[in-house]
Amino acid sequence: MATKEQKILRKILGDYYESNNEMLFSCPFCDHHKKKMSVNLDKNVWKCWVCDSSGRSIDFLVKKFGTTEDLKDWGLDRELNFENIEFILYGEKVEVKKETIFLPEGFVPLFAPGRSYHRQRALKYMRKRGYDDDQIFRMKAGVCTKGEYKGRVIVPSFDEQGDLNYFIARTYANDFPKYKNPKVSKSSMIFNELTINFNRPIIIVEGVFDAMRVGQNAIPILGSTIKSDHLLFERIVENRTPVYIALDEDAHKKEKKIIELFLNYGIDVKKVDTSGYEDIATMPREVVEERIENATDMGGLNFLYQLIEEVA
Ligand SMILES: [Zn+2]
Missing domain, CATH: 3.40.1360.10 (Dna Topoisomerase Vi A Subunit; Chain: A, domain 2)
Structure with missing residues (x-):
């Protein structure tokens, strides 16, 4: 029986086989056709034997290749602060280089399970603009069902380490302003x-x-x-x-x-x-x-x- 973690990783990284307590996947970094990236859940480490990509935390793989839904399933929602009422907190302006950003209140991924009026409208808007579901999924796009950002498509941005560093909030209901984005110095983020x-x-x-x-x-x-x-x-x-x-x-x-x-x-x-x-x-x-x-x-x-x- 696959554990919950194994199921999530299979969803994110594809099929795998097990060997000596390790899961072996095709490596998403080098795309080698053989399953040469080993993930050890007990030790919380991963490594590709072809391209040498490796890390000390499987969270990173989930952040890099998973959808927002996968992040939630993996238990990383606390880090993304989906339910945080203080929707944006800035770090200390002085000395702190990395500003802390949270997703706005009421954020729900567009492909979260269940029915939602706001999600349906946002999805319709995105499809009308010519984006297919795969693109929307990969961008981890979501929508706000309440609060200041209600009625907006949210596209989150993650830095090198997989931490949220920005998001855009585009209205799909012709609200003003068209965009409502956090005030973050764009010179220090990608x-x-x-x-x-x-x-x-x-x-x-x-x-x-x-x-x-x-x-x-x-x-x-x-x-x-x-x-x-x-x-x-x-x-x-x-x-x-x-x-x-x-x-x-x-x-x-x-x-x-x-x-x-x-x-x-x-x-x-x-x-x-x-x-x-x-x-x-x-x-x-x-x-x-x-x-x-x-x-x-x-x-x-x-x-x-x-x-x-x-x-x-
Ligand atoms: Zn590799």
Whole structure:
């Protein structure tokens, strides 16, 4: 008989076999076809024998690959503070680098069991915007059924360690304002860093819905910009990560500065054509893919040409 923990892990990591008190899964980090990642529930450790990924807490795997529902089942809901009445608490402004954020009061994952009027409406809204259930699921999106954030789709963001570092709250009922997001310094956080692989090219977009449209490895800058002292910039430079810039068509000036900054640091930059659409979120998926594929390399003389074109 599989234990409750084993059932949750199978849901998150897929089928496994048991050997000497350990569970052996296909590793989600290296995607090796053989089941070489061992998870030891008694010792609360895990390790992949192919790529050497390892950790001292299985909580991490649940946070990284599980849905909000899985987190709850695993008993991590306390950490996410679903029921906390103080919906957002800030850490001490002085000296504390990491701000503590809690999900708003009344947060329920969109795919929680049972029927709910608010969830149905939120799901309908997301599907209407062209997001399929798998995308909604992977983004751990939820909804608030009461409180200040009632009537809003919530998309939570988790930092490298799997701790909540931000969320967006978008109305699905035409309320004002459209977005109600926590006031957090965007220079020191990366939206859903937990799911970002800096060893592969990343796509920089404006908003969370744009990032959802792109799918994997897209980072929204949330109306902010990128400067040399920002955490996102540090990560890109230390990993030499190639970058695709896919900002809104009207963000010309900002885009130019960002491209220039990356080029100065020797980072490969490609510019994705976003013309003809209000934003990436309104582009059909095929168009997004095609435009990323045909992005313009900004290295060499291309950037210069672009500048000349603007002056002319
Ligand atoms: Zn591995």
